[in-house]
Amino acid sequence: MRTVAARTTALAAVVTAIGLLPWLSGKDPALSVLRARSAEQEATEEALTAIRDDLGLGSGPVALLGRWADGVVHGDLGVSWVSGTDVLPSVISGLGVSLGLMGASLAVALLLAAALSTATLVRGARGTLRGGAATGGAPAAMLASVPEFLLATVLLIALGVWLGWLPTSGWQGPSSLVLPALAMGVPAGGLLGRLVDDALPAVFGERWVGLWRTSGVTSRRIAFAALRRAVPAIVPQFGLVAVGLTGGAVAVETVFAVPGIGRAALGAAKAQDLPMIQGAVLVLLVLGLTAGALAHLVRVRLLGPGLRDAALALPSPPRMRAGRVARAVPVVLAGVLLVVIGWGLLRDPFTVEATARLAAPSWAHPMGTDGLGRDVLARLGHGAASTVGVALAVCLISYLFALTIGFLPAFSAGVADIANALPPVIAGILVAAVLGPGTVGASVAVALISWPPLAAHASALVQETRAAGFLTAQQAIGSTPRRILTRHILPAVAGPVARHAVLRLPGIALALASLGFLGLGAQPPAPEWGLLLDESRAYVERAPWAALAPAAALALLAGFAVSLSAWAGAGPRGAAAPAKAVS
Template sequence: MKTTAPGDTAPRTTPLRTAAGRTTAARTTAVRTAAARTAALAAVVVTIGLLPWLSGKDAALSVLRARSAEQVATEEALTAIRDDLGLGAGPLTLLGRWTAGVLQGDLGVSWVSGTEVLPSVLLGLGVSLALMGASLAVALLVALALCTGTVVRGARGTLRRGGTGGAPAAMLASVPEFLLATVLLIALGVWLGLLPTSGWQGPSSMVLPALAMGVPAGGLLGRLVDDALPAVFEERWVALWRASGVSPWRIACAALRRSMPAIVPQFGLVGVGLTGGAVAVETVFAVPGIGRTALGAAKAQDLPLLQGAVLALLVLGLTAGVLSHLVRARLLGPGLRDAALALPAPPRAPAGRAARTVPVVLAGLLTAGTGWGLLRDPFTVDVTARLSAPSWAHPLGTDGLGRDVLARLGHGAAATVGVALAVCLISCLFALAVGFLPSHSAGAADIANALPPVIVGILVAAALGPGTAGASVAVALISWPPLAAHASALVQETRAAGFLTAQKAIGSTPWWILTRHILPAVAGPVGRHALLRLPGIALALASLGFLGLGAQPPAPEWGLLLDESRAYVERAPWAALAPAAALALLAGFAVSLSSVTAPGRRAGTVRAGVAA
């Protein structure tokens, strides 16, 4: 609707028209984003459906070996298997048959056992859902314990300089599930004998796996809530309620209610983390869940069972994300669903000398251990010294083949960090490229965020086979979205700068502006961001090695060392504790480094009265 003010000749656009235009633009963006997400999800589903063809291996030979290892692989036998499984029809026909079967509730027949896949998937899914429910209960208890100090002090008006549980929460959130599972198995299961260490025989069998999955998830939840609460307690309505004599209990409940809409979408990350953590934890404790089923099917090349299990894991992760968005919409209500309710960053105190010293100390310990181990031979086998306790000759003992644990730890650090650096560089370069096309990469980024490294590692291992190259590809595929989001924000900010308008006015070419102004302004911060993610990438590679999807024996890789030591953990726990301690130091270094380099931003103002 156009209006004309007295004395004006040009029509003006009313605020109603402007709001309508913004609504239309928002809807268009939402439609494009939804289409991109659908296309990316379809690509993942197609990849799952084409696994028998993408594997590049003779599926008939894998089936023959699985069914009868002694049978001779004659051409007649292989042809009969191909005809029986329909492998000669081509990839498109194979995909069409698999998709039609999924839509009808038929996931096919196992290549190994010859039984229906759907009952096996449903059985494993039921076990995993029970375990995830128990883990979520543990996560909520841990998060509540971490946030209690912030809630109590904020409600009483005594909170100063941010939350009280941020550092412990960050430490817990950074511990990999497979590492915590191994430590719990050794400490509570083997040494103390308090709880079962394997199987699925009752509620007692659920305790250790639930702790291994729930504690890191609780650390993440606690960190999110603890970071959001200080900004809420600085809003005007809190001071008004406190001055009016409202009880601290009601203020605390209202503050929690106010902080939830901004962070509930992040709760989907917890569901994704539980989905990926289930694979490792179920493997450690021999739990017959869907994660262990998927891993076993990948190693046995039982592709129909692998397809069904991975599809179930993908649906679990995506369902967690959808539920988090629905909960957020419910919390906001119909009147505020389109409102921007993002909380400001909480105030952060400058990092003290002790906080700046922690990453240096941890890096020094890792460097010293690596350097000492590099001076030794990691492949020398001495069967007479099998499982020897730590001594002067072998400071960290020996493994099941008599190899020096310190030597394998040192060489494994060099290999793990070297591969992580390569993956970090590739992710950074890719993020810089897609940072200039945010609307086209949004859907792929959302799907990549919804896929844990373990799930991607299983898919890549099924296509390329287990190994360092496959693990690197898997981690690189899910490492770029945060870097791409950072690059996209910097590109938009730089393009809006006034000096670029001046450059265009004096005739500078787009190529000159891109190479001399935009790229230098974006590449530096994104590169530093990528280096901060280097320890996390190394931990992701170690988790794939622990599951047998990464480096293969006799490579001295940290995750593989931890996996190999599980077979004799009762006799030689030091062989497992050494790589576990190294991974814990790496996780601590990542947390301390990120806390020191985090920008100290002061909380801004937000609309008052929202919680009311």
């Protein structure tokens, strides 16, 4: 009931915000409609009044929200401000395409997760899993960290452009489904494979496994029993994967020009077509929340009636000390990034050379030039400075907010559910509808969804510290609540949460890059990494190096995030399991 109530509250809050989008933007809705329909027409008072009367905009936001909600209940999502057609048929058409794509992506994810965890499952069942260490965690973590839009671009260049094996755009048949499904399914499969692979060693360390093995139970039966024991504890994470798929669909459908609901939502956000945004985002949110609810029902079914109300938490797997090579990986990746960024900062990112348009890499331009003849290396270096700087600001804001709300665990849990229901791309579309595309809007969108893991960590540490025995002694000797808070509780919480926030910094940078790639973040001519990747898609067949340079930089950043997390250990003390929320 608590889970259902949280999800209902999340849906009600977001639906209210969606219904009020025409007023939250701070602009005259009638003027927005006029500009969407005819940018050249003069905004006279007579024209604006006619639009207000036609759409009922003069009755105010509350009445408008009530009419919109009543229309949703009766299957009417309104009329597009741009085309003047009903929104519902367009949403249904895009939804059918997106459901097919998400179904294929989920199949890829499950197959990949099974492949990544098979070795650990077989070795554990046979009793040959040495030291309690999982075998597929590192590859799974690398795959899980790759953003969907980046993988989609690489697949398009490699398999679509260079090799010509598969179509690169459109929706013409089963062959058009392969590349988009791989782009969405591989990161999701990496995350699921890592969760299962990390859970299995703890299961095989339980006493019943040894008793079964000595009693002559077959390895196959032990493997199935261990899988059934491990899966219920991580089934809720499958809901987060589904939420990630709804956000990833927007980017992937854009890359491959798939006529899905995600692409329709993005196009509506750029055109400020608020009724279309309302319908498309509402459908995407319902998809994500429905998938989360189904995951909860599956978990209850797997537990059975006897354990239906039990947490069934798995014991923590043994921590493994990172070797010298593992500790050196983040240092090496950071060094490569710093060298490339420093080299690019010494060059001019805005100089246009018409005679050097789309030039191949050379001594004069080590990474080639873009469609305007600008040096790609220079734009890569200067874009890193702005990307990382904005990511630092967002990370700091998320840290301070999480630290504050962590002292209110009952309140933070419900608010965190609302934030976790929104992938970064969906949050970016909503914020862009209010503030318009830009760096500020992208920063606000990422900040809105990046604090829940930090808040969960802070809340756990606050509860743990308050239960410590030394605080009772402090109260007994007359210490004031303020002194206990500032001298004992806050120092015990601030440090670990700060280290946790640093580990999430690369993921925040990747989220900002994804919004820039979709045109919701920094605007031209800013040399932001995601924007560089988006600009290069127009001429990727003629000059693939212009796309490969920012793609390689983003891949290095993703690898740095994964290796840094592995070097830091299994996770911050008291933190919740990492989710695919920001990356």
